[in-house]
Amino acid sequence: MSNKPALALLLGLLGLSNSLPAMAEPDGAQLYRQHCGKCHGSDGRANTLRGWLYFAQNLSKAKWQDSNSDRDILDAIAKGPGAMPAYAGKLSEAEQQALVKAVRDLRKP
Numbered sequence: 001m002s003n004k005p006a007l008a009l010l011l012g013l014l015g016l017s018n019s020l021p022a023m024a025e026p027d028g029a030q031l032y033r034q035h036c037g038k039c040h041g042s043d044g045r046a047n048t049l050r051g052w053l054y055f056a057q058n059l060s061k062a063k064w065q066d067s068n069s070d071r072d073i074l075d076a077i078a079k080g081p082g083a084m085p086a087y088a089g090k091l092s093e094a095e096q097q098a099l100v101k102a103v104r105d106l107r108k109p
Ligand code: HEC
Pocket: 032, 035, 036, 037, 038, 039, 040, 050, 054, 055, 056, 057, 072, 073, 076, 077, 081, 082, 083, 084, 085, 087, 099, 103
């Protein structure tokens, strides 16, 4: 009995698993531009008409970044304080987590 068919099958499976796309990570920066930039601004400084109208938080401020945990940011995204819409029902948990990272990236020294 030859092992060749089994070997070929194994190599085939390996090749297949290599070509499977990696689990798609949600793109936080893109989600931010899509959902948040209109109020908080592309740089987080809320220097937008809606930002002014709604008193949106300047998310780039180091002081604000320091006084808010990832949990606080996630809560704000899920529940939407004040005039901000809630995203719990609109975005997946993974997308909300990716947005927390995107908000952290807005930090200015
Ligand atoms: C309609 C305009 C609007 C949109 C869209 C919006 N926000 Fe807000 N956001 C606000 C306003 C206004 C506040 C301040 C509310 C308050 O604390 O009184 C706020 C507050 C926050 C806070 C909490 C600030 C704090 O000090 O607790 C975070 C974090 C935040 N927004 C992130 C986001 C993210 C991320 C998105 C996109 C998923 C988003 N916002 C979309 C208007 C908006």
